[in-house]
Amino acid sequence: MALQLLALLSLGLVCQGGQSLMPPNELKQLSAAGSKYIDTEVENAINGVKQMKTLMDKTSKEHQAMLHTLEETKRRKEEAVRLALEKEKQLAEKQEVCNETMLSLWEECKPCLKHTCMRVYSKICHSGSGLVGRQLEEFLNRSSPFSIWVNGERIDELLDREQRQERRFEDLEERFGLMEDGVEDIFQDSTQLYGPAFPFFRTPPFGGFREAFVPPVQRVHLVPRRRLSRELHPFFQHPVHGFHRLFQPLFEMTQRMLDGGHGAWEHPLGGFASEHRNFSNDRMVCREIRRNSAGCLRMRDECEKCREILAVDCSQTDPVQSQLREQFEDALRLAERFTRRYDDLLSAFQAEMLNTSSLLDQLNRQFGWVSRLRNLTQGTDGFLQVTTVFSKTPNLEDPSAPADTQVTVQLFDSEPLSLTVPGDISWDDPRFMEIVAEQALQHYKQNNTIE
Secondary structure, eight states: HHHHHHHHHHHOOOOOOTOOOOOOHHHHHHHHHHHHHHHHHHHHHHHHHHHHHHHHHHHHHHHHHHHHHHHHHHHHHHHHHHHHHHHHHHHHHHHGGHHHHHHHHHHHHHHHHHHHHHHHHHHHSSSSSHHHHHHHHHHHHHOOOOHHHHHHHHHHHHHHHHHHHHHHHHHHHHHHHHHHHHHHHHHHHHHTTTTTBBBBGGGOTTTOOOGSOOOOOOOOOOOOOOOOOOOGGGGGGSSGOOOOHHHHHHHHHHHHHHHSSSGGGTSSSTTSSSOOOOOOHHHHHHHHHHOGGGGGGGGGGGSHHHHHTTOOOOOOTOHHHHHHHHHHHHHHHHHHHHHHHHHHHHHHHHHHHHHHHHHHHHHHHHHGGGGGGTOOOOBBTTTTEEEEEEEOOTTTTTSSSSOOEEEEEEEESSSEEEEEOOOSSSSTSSHHHHHHHHHHHHHHHTTOOOO
């Protein structure tokens, strides 16, 4: 044992009083070797952040194209709704032509309509039947058979859906902006490592990678969006919390909404007699009837006299009215088609953001740590400093086995860290400092990445 300790002492690896006996110039050589490995990893990480920036720039360009498509779809949808409202108004002005026939049918339609609606409401909703019944009766007394004859609730449905689409779009836009700004912050922080303080990261002679990307595209925003600084929004304090988490809850919520109400677009209140109803759809129906009694008009097919109102033909007394009704129906169908198209575009955009954010998270977990070095001042000997190297106590169970080596290092601005290198790898082996630097960097990443 004494001979082994003397041999280790002669190599400068035995620590006395907590200080390494390795000469300062050899510690400096080890620091330089480790820093060279770290330099390579930092450069690789900066290149990885460049990949994030390139992906985000490409996504932003596609986002602008999507906004143009959404804007055009919205414009055509609104034109169709305006036309439908115009034709509805013209039809209302002519409703007296068949008024007598319709009014007679309407008086028999109303009781059936109320009974059917309340039966459905009582079956699927937990409370509020009395209030809903009074609201419905007041609504029917104020209404005319014209509401059924022109499918008037479809206009209300379109306008209500437009409001929901607008809220969904604004939510998506805000989340996209947070993702875009988050990537930009990571990129800008990483680029600060270029410059005189880091001679091994000098800007290329023909311009840096800041200029290497696609030229900025003209941005279109259907709603104003201002950039939030990291001081104003908690996401930027810890950007690696996850881009994916921006979109995953929204995707799940929208999926539940679509699963519950997608079929209701064509047949909103159909199938309630079934034993296997969609209870998410049930909740939507309860909310809609409580909020708007006009939803009960959709149950007109359940009542014979209501169906007869739909079949009333006024064309013999006023051919123009028949033409107006056809134009009204055409405008409604067009508006509904563009409304579905708008929903499909939003869903496609949302799915694309879910995929892109997932990929950005993968890149960020692998390379985003480099952005934490933005305020770092590099020492003259590099990013990694070796302060002590000494041999640990030999293994008493196997005295012939070489003792492991303990190395204390400081990486970047972190606290000193003690690492262990297997005893069969001597300190002058190139693998020695590669192992040390790799372990130190892994520890730094773990402490500077928030899953």
